Amino acid sequence: MRKYADLAIIGTKEHTAYLNSVWANFLAKIVYLYMQFSLWNALFSSNAGRNIPLSHDETIRYIIAATLISTFMECDVTMWINGQIQSGDVANQLIRPIDYRIMIFAKHIGTSAVKLLIYTLPFGILTALFYHDDLFCKEQLLYGILSIILAYMIQFLYSLIIGLMAFWLIVTWPLNMLLAAVYKLLSGSWIPAAMFPKLLTTINMFLPFRAIYAIPVTIITTPMSPGSIRENLCFQLIWLAVLFLLSEVTWITGKNKLIVQGG
Amino acid sequence: MSIEVNNLTKIYKLKRRQKKTAVDNISFSIPAGEIVGFIGPNGAGKSTTIKMMTGILIPDRGSISIDGLTFRKNRKQIMMKTGVVFGQKSVLCWDIPVIDSLKLFKDMYRVPDDVFKENMDSFSNILGLDEFIRQPPRLLSLGQRMKADLAASLIYDPDILFLDEPTIGIDVLSKERIRQFIKKINEERHTTVILTTHDVSDIETLCEKMIIIDKGSLIYDETLSDLKNIYRTTDLEEIIKKIYLAGEEKNEKIC
Numbered sequence: 356m357r358k359y360a361d362l363a364i365i366g367t368k369e370h371t372a373y374l375n376s377v378w379a380n381f382l383a384k385i386v387y388l389y390m391q392f393s394l395w396n397a398l399f400s401s402n403a404g405r406n407i408p409l410s411h412d413e414t415i416r417y418i419i420a421a422t423l424i425s426t427f428m429e430c431d432v433t434m435w436i437n438g439q440i441q442s443g444d445v446a447n448q449l450i451r452p453i454d455y456r457i458m459i460f461a462k463h464i465g466t467s468a469v470k471l472l473i474y475t476l477p478f479g480i481l482t483a484l485f486y487h488d489d490l491f492c493k494e495q496l497l498y499g500i501l502s503i504i505l506a507y508m509i510q511f512l513y514s515l516i517i518g519l520m521a522f523w524l525i526v527t528w529p530l531n532m533l534l535a536a537v538y539k540l541l542s543g544s545w546i547p548a549a550m551f552p553k554l555l556t557t558i559n560m561f562l563p564f565r566a567i568y569a570i571p572v573t574i575i576t577t578p579m580s581p582g583s584i585r586e587n588l589c590f591q592l593i594w595l596a597v598l599f600l601l602s603e604v605t606w607i608t609g610k611n612k613l614i615v616q617g618g
Numbered sequence: 619m620s621i622e623v624n625n626l627t628k629i630y631k632l633k634r635r636q637k638k639t640a641v642d643n644i645s646f647s648i649p650a651g652e653i654v655g656f657i658g659p660n661g662a663g664k665s666t667t668i669k670m671m672t673g674i675l676i677p678d679r680g681s682i683s684i685d686g687l688t689f690r691k692n693r694k695q696i697m698m699k700t701g702v703v704f705g706q707k708s709v710l711c712w713d714i715p716v717i718d719s720l721k722l723f724k725d726m727y728r729v730p731d732d733v734f735k736e737n738m739d740s741f742s743n744i745l746g747l748d749e750f751i752r753q754p755p756r757l758l759s760l761g762q763r764m765k766a767d768l769a770a771s772l773i774y775d776p777d778i779l780f781l782d783e784p785t786i787g788i789d790v791l792s793k794e795r796i797r798q799f800i801k802k803i804n805e806e807r808h809t810t811v812i813l814t815t816h817d818v819s820d821i822e823t824l825c826e827k828m829i830i831i832d833k834g835s836l837i838y839d840e841t842l843s844d845l846k847n848i849y850r851t852t853d854l855e856e857i858i859k860k861i862y863l864a865g866e867e868k869n870e871k872i873c
Contacts, residue, residue, distance in 0.1 A: 357725040365711055365718060372713035372754070447709045449674045451726060452697035611676055 366465025436518030499575030543569030
């Protein structure tokens with residue numbers, strides 16, 4: 356167990372190695388939330404809420420919660436793996452007596468823990484200073500936390516699979532850029548998924564993206580029936596299982612394709 | 619730990635269905651406790667062979683057995699007993715102090731506290747590790763980084779040590795210290811060392827046995843003194859030049 360704790364600590368130290376980047380990340384989140392806040396306020400004041408499935412207040416709660424969660428949910432795993440495969444440094448990870456994927460997951464947990472402390476906590480306090488209404492639906496908070504944990508694992512597995520595509524493509528950043536845009540839109544991190552047009556909602560029903568932001572954020576911010584909460588948690592569990600199996604297949608087949616770059 | 623390599627082959631698939639045989643049906647054995655020089659010209663297939671012997675790459679044909687263990691069945695067991703240093707790729711975490719990487723390996727390889735302390739003291743005495751142990755590798759010189767890499771690969775007392783160009787780009791004095799350190803580790807712990815290098819002095823100082831490959835094929839697998847007898851000279855650099863030149867024309871076994 357200690358080796359995983361060591362890896363998690365290394366993850367925290369690596370994330371905080373460059374203080375300027377920590378500050379830039381934090382400020383970027385504040386600016387992003389301010390832009391979202393201004394945009395939705397302007398939209399609601401010009402439209403008076405017509406044809407919008409969520410109320411003004413629900414939307415503001417959604418975007419605050421989504422931004423708050425994004426402060427620790429965002430995953431650098433794709434870039435790590437891609438960088439290591441591209442440079443050939445992956446060789447140094449494959450000679451270790453523990454699974455490469457578990458090593459990455461342990462480091463990712465450490466990174467997320469430090470992000471919770473240095474981004475989410477101050478960001479939450481800052482938000483509480485300016486937003487005085489109840490942000491979370493207290494009765495559903497436990498389900499919300501469970502849903503966030505599931506979303507965290509889904510997000511990790513999704514990033515892992517895209518990162519492992521480097522076994523075939525060597526460079527995955529163009530694919531990553533494309534998928535990141537699709538992911539940000541469909542996951543509900545930019546726009547609440549409830550506001551999607553019918554076609555997009557139907558497509559999204561069969562994709563894992565809404566399990567990452569839309570479901571957990573909706574559970575913690577919007578009152579839902581117990582049946583609906585169960586249904587959403589089941590959707591997350593199914594996608595977790597599917598992505599886990601996919602990551603296994605990608606890993607086993609990808610490893611055989613490995614060509615270590617740089618001699 | 620001894621190593622048995624039988625009919626090892628690795629073929630890389632290139633674009634447009636082209637293929638390149640990087641390692642072509644090579645077999646050799648390395649007894650426990652020996653230091654073996656594994657040499658060949660650039661692109662001969664040395665690094666590919668080392669990467670198969672360390673379980674990083676999967677061979678297309680042939681087998682590798684380490685004390686009777688195979689990567690297919692005993693991967694973790696072999697990894698626990700194997701140390702690897704790639705001269706051009708650091709095993710250390712780039713942005714965090716060297717000591718944190720060493721502590722990670724201590725826990726990963728389940729090194730008892732007293733063994734860890736003893737090894738750290740020994741590495742500090744020979745390699746001067748304590749001078750830069752609290753700095754991240756990105757702030758170290760190449761020589762310091764290589765010493766830290768060696769320490770990281772030996773902190774868990776591996777039975778086999780793979781060294782892929784460990785003295786590349788390093789100054790004369792640091793090279794000498796690294797060689798002495800490898801020799802000492804081999805004598806005291808009977809660690810089997812497989813050394814890949816282009817530096818003739820590394821081979822002269824450390825190796826008794828030599829394995830030479832060219833264009834993926836094994837062309838020599840005997841002692842260093844036998845090789846000198848065959849070519850009737852003690853100038854190893856001259857011998858290697860002749861072998862590589864001959865290899866450019868045709869690939870024949872040296873005997």
